[in-house]
Amino acid sequence: MTDYLKLAEEVGEIARAAGAEILKIYDTEDFGVEMKSDDSPLTKADKAANAVIEAGLKKLAFQAPIVSEEGTKEEMSYATRSQLTRFWLVDPLDGTKEFIKRNGDFTVNIALIESGKPVLGVVFTPVTDELFYSAAGKGAFEVLSPGAKPSRIFAAAFTMKDVNLKVVASRSHLNEETQNFIDRFDRPELVQRGSSLKIMELARGNAHVYPRLAPTMEWDTGAAHAILLEAGGKMVDDTTGKELRYNKEILRNNHFIAYGEVREELLAC
Template sequence: MDIKEYIVIAIAINAGKTILGIYNSDVDLKLDQSPLTLADRKSHYIIKNKISQTKLPILSKEGRKVSYQHRRIWSKYWLVDPLDGTKEFIKKNGEFTVNIALIENSKPVMGVVYSPVLDILYVGAEELSAFRIKQASELLKYLTLINDWRNYAESLPLLSTINIFRIVVSRSHLTKETLEFINSIRDQHSEIELISKGSSLKLCLIAEGYADIYPRFAPTMEWDTATGHAIINATEGKVCQADENNKESLLNPKFIAGAFNVDEKRINNHGR
């Protein structure tokens, strides 16, 4: 891990702690969504101000008004979702994250996902592999050396002995097309389990190896998926039917993500 990864880890955790302070307020978010806006903006500014020391451009969901003519020349930049899972934030189910990805030559090469409520950090990079760290905010208080993080990390993917074929689906955006897809593959598996999850935690379950595939046919944006995509790549998993990043339209195509132990041809055959 180099200094860049360490900086991003600290930034993601600190942004998440700020979000958590707002999230834990007594406001009923279903009636008053101003705390959501505040949390999103505060997280954005923390990330923007701290990550600027890397001297790389930043494309953030909260500050996304960067013209394609301007960003099309970027060969390397940060892609940020300061609060992924706004519906989960409002529902107060805890399934929201801070997402920071490094994009190089239109590919996600590093991803950091931090879950403030779970206090779990996911990191993945081409030269780094992937890992998960629990109690991340506590460790941030004591770890001063970059490589110390690896001493507290669990390497991904985790080994699983469960023979059930697990499909992770969106908790808030489960579409008819996704359900039809699931029904179309039921006869290929002796047993299927659906796991509902919000935000980029769905992609993290694929990186863990806890779930086998994640079909996503509802709209997503690049900042929703780039971090998880990078982490999955670092586990030798795959994301099929995914376009390159930094397109003129930041809307993603439909895709299916698969864990390390799922054959790529099998994923492609499952696709539309």
């Protein structure tokens, strides 16, 4: 039987290697920016990181198909994916807009999806060298620098009626619907981050709620979702009211709300 926690640590090293390739391009003047069919940007760094990740995953003793944002059309087809019970879900550079802005808020995301659920997650932040990882039933961890000892992380416990809750918002996507959601709280404090770092703020207990009432894709959330679950949080599909699911025919997420350890039972105490 595969030790998923050990596997997550191995995948973390692959993410670090991809991050090193990203930084090589980050430190140049030519990002090689292209626009994809959905008008989202693609850079040399996205492609370089994807090549490193796919090569690294294929060298592991544990093998599963790879579904990547920058993969081929054939790899992304539902005819193929619908037959899979498990697969790697990869976003080689999450937060490409933040990368282009040079604000550091971009990540490497690698998740293992099994039967529609994220069971292993790795999120690496190249600029700060912070690594987050998790395995189902084994906890969520952060490593603040190479060689440092992993530390267990936990989401913050709270109720939705608490004052001064920290609500995470995107640096690039703060729409009217999101602002209306934030306005429901009693004197909320806004925490602005980019990429999957928004969800990491919940997982490490630095924030409480993240409303994502705008489009995302499954590869944007899979790795961070796995980590948040193991830290004690959840990500609720705003359409179904249930935990976000993966490997749908269309790889676009419904709007969702991510929470730390929300404890509504405390309101009855």
